[in-house]
C-alpha cells in the first residue's frame with residue numbers, strides 16, 4: 001500500500017508538545033494501533049527517557065534490550081532495536097532512562113541533530129516495509145525532540161483542552177521554524193489534536209473554539225474525549241483499541257487515524 005511518500009518509505013510523524021502530560025504518549029500508542037488496525041505497518045519510536053510508550057506496550061525496562069539510545073549513539077542496526085508488539089502491525093523501538101544522557105551528548109555536536117534521521121533511513125529499514133513511523137517525544141524542546149523533528153515529514157501536536165493549552169504553541173512554532181531553516185525545509189504540520197476533551201465543560205468548549213479560530217483546519221475534526229478506558233489500557237500493556245474496542249476512546253482514535261489516512265491520500269474520503 002502506498003502512503004504517499006514513496007515505495008517502502010515510511011511517513012515519519014513526530015508527536016510533539018513540550019508541555020508535560022498533554023497526551024503525547026497516549027496519542028502515539030493509540031494512533032499507532034489504529035493505523036495498524038487499518039492495515040498499516042507502523043513503527044513506534046520511543047524517544048522519551050521516561051519510556052512510557054515502551055511500558056504501555058508491554059515492554060518493562062528489564063526486557064527492552066537494545067533501545068533508541070543504541071540506535072542514536074551506538075549506530076545499532078535497526079533490526080536489533082525493533083520489537084514486535086502484541087498488536088498486529090505495530091512495532092516498537094523502546095527507550096530507557098539512558099536516553100536522558102543522550103540528550104546531553106547530543107548537545108555537544110551540531111551534526112548530531114541528524115542522527116535519528118540517518119538511523120531511520122538506513123537501508124535495513126526497507127525490509128520492514130513500514131508505512132508509518134511515529135515518534136513519541138519527551139516533554140521538552142531538547143536535542144531529542146530536535147532530532148525527531150529533523151527526522152520527520154511532519155509533526156502532530158496533542159493539545160489538552162484546558163486553560164493555558166495554547167500558551168506553549170508559539171515557542172513550539174518558533175522551534176519548527178528554526179528546524180526548517182537549519183535542517184529540514186520540508187517539515188510540515190500533520191495537525192493539532194484536542195485531547196482529554198469533556199464537552200460538558202465550558203472551558204473545554206472555549207479552548208476548542210480558540211484553537212479552531214487560531215489554527216483553522218490544522219485542528220483535526222476528531223476530538224479525543226476524556227475516557228477512563230484510555231488511561232487504564234497501558235496498565236494492561238494494551239492500546240485502548242484492544243483493551244476496550246467499543247469505548248469512546250477507541251472509537252475516537254480510530255476516527256483520528258482515518259483522518260490521517262485521508263490527509264495522506266491513503267484512504268478516500270467517505
Ligand SMILES: Nc1ncnc2c1ncn2[C@@H]1O[C@H](COP(=O)(O)OP(=O)(O)OP(=O)(O)O)[C@@H](O)[C@H]1O
Pocket residue numbers: 019020021022023024025026027048050052137138139195196197224225226227228230231232249
Ligand atoms: N483521553 C484521555 N482520557 C483520560 N486520560 C487520559 C487521556 N489521554 C491521556 N490520559 C492520561 O493522562 C496522563 C498523561 O498522558 P500521556 O502520558 O499520554 O501524556 P504525555 O504528554 O505523553 O506526558 P509526558 O509529557 O510526561 O510524556 C496519563 O496518565 C494518561 O493515561
Ligand SMILES: [Mg+2]
Pocket residue numbers: 024025026048052136137
Ligand atoms: Mg509521554
